[in-house]
Amino acid sequence: MYRPDRMKFGIFLAPFHRHYENPTLSLERDMRLIELLDELDYDEAWVGEHHSAGWETIASPEVFMGIAAQRTRRIMLGTGVISLPYHHPLMIANRMVLLDHLTRGRVMLGVGPGALYSDAQMLGIPTTSLRERMEESLDVIMRLLTETEPITHKSDWFELANATLHLRPYTKPHFPIAVASVQSPAGVTLAGKHGAGVLSLGVTVGLRGAVDPKQQWAIAEETAAKHGKTMNKAEWRIVTPLHVAPTRKEALADVQEGGTEFLRKYWVDALGNRHNVPEPDNEETLIEQLSDSGQWIIGSPDDCIAAIERLQEATDGFGGLLFRANEYANPEATRRSYELFARYVMPKFQGSLESLDRSYNAVVANVAETKAQGQAAIERAHDRFERGAAR
Numbered sequence: 001m002y003r004p005d006r007m008k009f010g011i012f013l014a015p016f017h018r019h020y021e022n023p024t025l026s027l028e029r030d031m032r033l034i035e036l037l038d039e040l041d042y043d044e045a046w047v048g049e050h051h052s053a054g055w056e057t058i059a060s061p062e063v064f065m066g067i068a069a070q071r072t073r074r075i076m077l078g079t080g081v082i083s084l085p086y087h088h089p090l091m092i093a094n095r096m097v098l099l100d101h102l103t104r105g106r107v108m109l110g111v112g113p114g115a116l117y118s119d120a121q122m123l124g125i126p127t128t129s130l131r132e133r134m135e136e137s138l139d140v141i142m143r144l145l146t147e148t149e150p151i152t153h154k155s156d157w158f159e160l161a162n163a164t165l166h167l168r169p170y171t172k173p174h175f176p177i178a179v180a181s182v183q184s185p186a187g188v189t190l191a192g193k194h195g196a197g198v199l200s201l202g203v204t205v206g207l208r209g210a211v212d213p214k215q216q217w218a219i220a221e222e223t224a225a226k227h228g229k230t231m232n233k234a235e236w237r238i239v240t241p242l243h244v245a246p247t248r249k250e251a252l253a254d255v256q257e258g259g260t261e262f263l264r265k266y267w268v269d270a271l272g273n274r275h276n277v278p279e280p281d282n283e284e285t286l287i288e289q290l291s292d293s294g295q296w297i298i299g300s301p302d303d304c305i306a307a308i309e310r311l312q313e314a315t316d317g318f319g320g321l322l323f324r325a326n327e328y329a330n331p332e333a334t335r336r337s338y339e340l341f342a343r344y345v346m347p348k349f350q351g352s353l354e355s356l357d358r359s360y361n362a363v364v365a366n367v368a369e370t371k372a373q374g375q376a377a378i379e380r381a382h383d384r385f386e387r388g389a390a391r
Helices: 023-039 061-070 089-102 117-123 127-146 186-194 213-226 248-268 286-292 301-315 331-349 354-365 367-390
Strands: 008-016 044-047 076-079 107-112 151-154 159-163 177-181 197-200 236-240 242-244 297-299 320-326
Touching: 008 023, 008 331, 023 061, 023 331, 044 061, 044 107, 044 320, 061 076, 061 089, 089 107, 089 127, 089 159, 107 127, 117 127, 127 151, 127 177, 127 186, 177 186, 186 197, 186 213, 197 213, 213 301, 236 301, 242 248, 242 301, 242 320, 242 331, 248 286, 248 297, 248 320, 248 331, 286 297, 297 301, 301 331, 320 331, 354 367
Parallel strands: 008 044, 008 320, 044 076, 076 107, 107 177, 177 197, 197 236, 236 320, 242 297
Antiparallel strands: 151 159
């Protein structure tokens, strides 16, 4: 099983905000969350693009990331994700190259077909064409980023005529690129075609039943081999709802009301999804069922460590874990969750405790001898003083 030397941790910020709250204040909380993560040494934040349904209120991840970059020092910022069928690929490439320079290489491009079909409906895009358009767009973006000769390409929805990037990427050969994958093989197939990273947002259940993450990754590797590319598990990120509290009981209580509301009002009513639990009508146990089934990670730091280890087993190993950033809990409990995770969970998967544990255990094992030597040194110092005083 693959285990990274240092697993990456961060958030996937759709974002999800209650449609009846002040949107300006909600966006400011998103900014402050990324500032907090930067202080807590999280690795990355991926920011979404949505245009309907009232909850996911960031329309341009690039604009948001540009401001977030000025308010942080080191955290990597990614588009999570740009909906490729909504934009001309030359414009996407140019905007990301600009951000790459302005941030001195702190940006990542995450792409997808568009998560909300209601967005595509407003744009007059047939939903059945979204994945094909995503592939065509990323093919062109990769050429723009890697080729310097002019590109001409005529599609039924965009056109390039002797097009080039007059500003080349700051990051060489280009910034990291990842493809979103939920249920269908479209995402992992496209990632394999270009040897790109994968953002897995559906590693447990889908419309056709359980999603097999090992099989999804195998599809990516098989496709990569056909195109002369190589997949890197270090660039495979798993996205999951996650909340930490000192105890499992507290964690469940923190997210019970907000999590249930999110599932009922957004996941089911707005998106038409289902709960994927044995007793979907029992709201009192809904969150606990999701946690017990492994679809959500909720509990103490030790509970979270165990859940991540089970997720590693289920996937055969991955390189990064992203909180699906939701405001299930109140602001104080949410901040505490991110801090507890950074203090007690992240180090277990980043190798930062091993040398400290070795040092502590070695000292404990030898404490009697060390104490005796220390006492002997003190006695010798007293003896020397007393002999000198006697003279």
